[in-house]
Amino acid sequence: MRSSFCCRSCWVACWLLVMPLWAQAQAMVLRTAQATITVQGQSPRQTTVSLPYLWDAQQRGQSGLVVFDMSFSLEAVPAEMYGLAIPKISNGYEVYLNDVLLDRFGDLSQHQLTDSKLPRWVGVRPDLLAKVNRLRIVLRADAGRQGGLSEVTLGPHIVTEGLHQPLWRWRVLGRLFVVVFSALIGLVGLLLWLTQPLVRSDGNLGRDPVYLCGALAEMCWVFRVTDSLMESAPLPLAWWSVASSLAVGAWACLTILFCVGVIAWRQPPRTLALRRCLLALVLVGAPAAIAGWVYGVPWVLTGWYATLALTSLLFAGYLLWHAMGRQAPQHSRILAAAILANVAVGLLDLYRLRIEPSTVGSTGLYFSSVLFGLVTGVIVLTRFRAASGKVVELNASLERRVAQKEAELARSYQRLEQIAREQARSSERSRILSDMHDGVGSHISTAIRQLLTGRASDAEVLQTLRESLDELKLSVDSMDLPPGDITALLANLRYRLEPRLQACGIELVWAVDALEPMAGLDAGAMRQLQFMLFEAISNVMQHAQASQLRIEAQQTAQGACIGVVDNGGGFDVGQTPRRGLRQMQERAQAIGAQLQIYSQPGCTSLQMVLSAEVHHRLP
Numbered sequence: 001m002r003s004s005f006c007c008r009s010c011w012v013a014c015w016l017l018v019m020p021l022w023a024q025a026q027a028m029v030l031r032t033a034q035a036t037i038t039v040q041g042q043s044p045r046q047t048t049v050s051l052p053y054l055w056d057a058q059q060r061g062q063s064g065l066v067v068f069d070m071s072f073s074l075e076a077v078p079a080e081m082y083g084l085a086i087p088k089i090s091n092g093y094e095v096y097l098n099d100v101l102l103d104r105f106g107d108l109s110q111h112q113l114t115d116s117k118l119p120r121w122v123g124v125r126p127d128l129l130a131k132v133n134r135l136r137i138v139l140r141a142d143a144g145r146q147g148g149l150s151e152v153t154l155g156p157h158i159v160t161e162g163l164h165q166p167l168w169r170w171r172v173l174g175r176l177f178v179v180v181f182s183a184l185i186g187l188v189g190l191l192l193w194l195t196q197p198l199v200r201s202d203g204n205l206g207r208d209p210v211y212l213c214g215a216l217a218e219m220c221w222v223f224r225v226t227d228s229l230m231e232s233a234p235l236p237l238a239w240w241s242v243a244s245s246l247a248v249g250a251w252a253c254l255t256i257l258f259c260v261g262v263i264a265w266r267q268p269p270r271t272l273a274l275r276r277c278l279l280a281l282v283l284v285g286a287p288a289a290i291a292g293w294v295y296g297v298p299w300v301l302t303g304w305y306a307t308l309a310l311t312s313l314l315f316a317g318y319l320l321w322h323a324m325g326r327q328a329p330q331h332s333r334i335l336a337a338a339i340l341a342n343v344a345v346g347l348l349d350l351y352r353l354r355i356e357p358s359t360v361g362s363t364g365l366y367f368s369s370v371l372f373g374l375v376t377g378v379i380v381l382t383r384f385r386a387a388s389g390k391v392v393e394l395n396a397s398l399e400r401r402v403a404q405k406e407a408e409l410a411r412s413y414q415r416l417e418q419i420a421r422e423q424a425r426s427s428e429r430s431r432i433l434s435d436m437h438d439g440v441g442s443h444i445s446t447a448i449r450q451l452l453t454g455r456a457s458d459a460e461v462l463q464t465l466r467e468s469l470d471e472l473k474l475s476v477d478s479m480d481l482p483p484g485d486i487t488a489l490l491a492n493l494r495y496r497l498e499p500r501l502q503a504c505g506i507e508l509v510w511a512v513d514a515l516e517p518m519a520g521l522d523a524g525a526m527r528q529l530q531f532m533l534f535e536a537i538s539n540v541m542q543h544a545q546a547s548q549l550r551i552e553a554q555q556t557a558q559g560a561c562i563g564v565v566d567n568g569g570g571f572d573v574g575q576t577p578r579r580g581l582r583q584m585q586e587r588a589q590a591i592g593a594q595l596q597i598y599s600q601p602g603c604t605s606l607q608m609v610l611s612a613e614v615h616h617r618l619p
Contacts, residue, residue, distance in 0.1 A: 027155030055141035083160035092140035144298035189215030210261035217254035544568025
């Protein structure tokens, strides 16, 4: 098997060596022609020319027609298909063999309409050939468009197609590769610019201009290379060419700005001056391109191209000087080399295509730009990787800081909770002391005065002390009352005061329904409600001379209604209220309750209407 492989390899190598020699022997290359040249506005003139023939090298800034007549002889009329391989034929043409039209592109009477840019292969049927033949090519040449005709190769179709296909792949598929490659680099840069935030020096988030400049530069180059493949433009050809020239200028200027961002040029005055210079260069490019393509003054456009190349060359020199520094990163040296290579190729293209046209080859800058595209892609991805690393590091730092702040907040919350508990205990102590001072203390002070004056009976003093004890017990009980549970509050009052009511000969009638807890009644409101009820019951025991006391409570649609009803002697509601009744009204107002009093001999009713939205208004 190994020997078979070696044999095949040797055969392929021999074929590759022999095939060009065989093709050269089989093909006929036409290098001279009789040319009839007609420049617009002038009379035709005839001359003998050598191929390749470049129109711009002979007729600068003018358009016209050239008729090439070439004669050739064959030893015998072939029986196989022949072909013509023409590397360059532009801008419009007609190909005749023995007065038979073989191929045509564009309208020869309309200048600046179409532009043939691709290599051509024209098939020739055997019946069109004779021993003596005449090949005529009529060429339309437009000013400033590198019109002309290359050498023409005639031979069997296998031979001429073998010569045509590599050239076609290089000029067409090669440029398509450049378009796809540049478009991918541009899209990646644009995507990174849209999705990757940049933390500015002031702490705000923005976008990295390096990504945008690189992406826009590649997109401009995509437009330029695509134009080299288009033989019919969607706009009038002159104006489409203006846009193509401006794309070259934008590509060059954006490339310079991309390099400025990559090397992080920290000289704001010079950076600003450079940006203004590049902007002015692009703006000047518009009238220069219009003068060259629309008005047929190509030297203006050539001058602008030269200025663009000189600016790029000066910047490339600075970039190389910067890259040689010890502190310069490695990618800046690679970038400087790529820029210098493109500038060198661009200058060569400028000279051989516009200043001194001498060849019919393709623009080398189309392919040298791939080098810059590769460097751009590497730099963009490297920059993205570095930025991603910084983002990861920043996120880790933020997580550590957040964890630290959370721990500090947790400690702060603990301290605040401790302070809140201490404040609650202090507030509760203050409340108890206040209740004891206003309630129990007041009753004890009254008992002392009664004993000192000697005017009160023992029963009155005992009654005062009992009230003081009851109020003390209720103050202690209020500490454990569930907020909003009115039923528990009433049950606690019954437990504390029913024995005293019985001792006073008052029958207690209990008409209390099970009430839903009211969320609006906090601990303070529950205390206010408790003392209101205690005051009402105490007044019945002391002043009403009643034999029956009814405590009632019902659930209402708005909240709850609590009533204290006795069958005593009653009192005049219209008189100025006493101190106890005045305190009850103040407490009712404090919790947003309605206090309704009705009294006549034999029946006194005190109703407390609580709404579901009741709240403690006073401390």
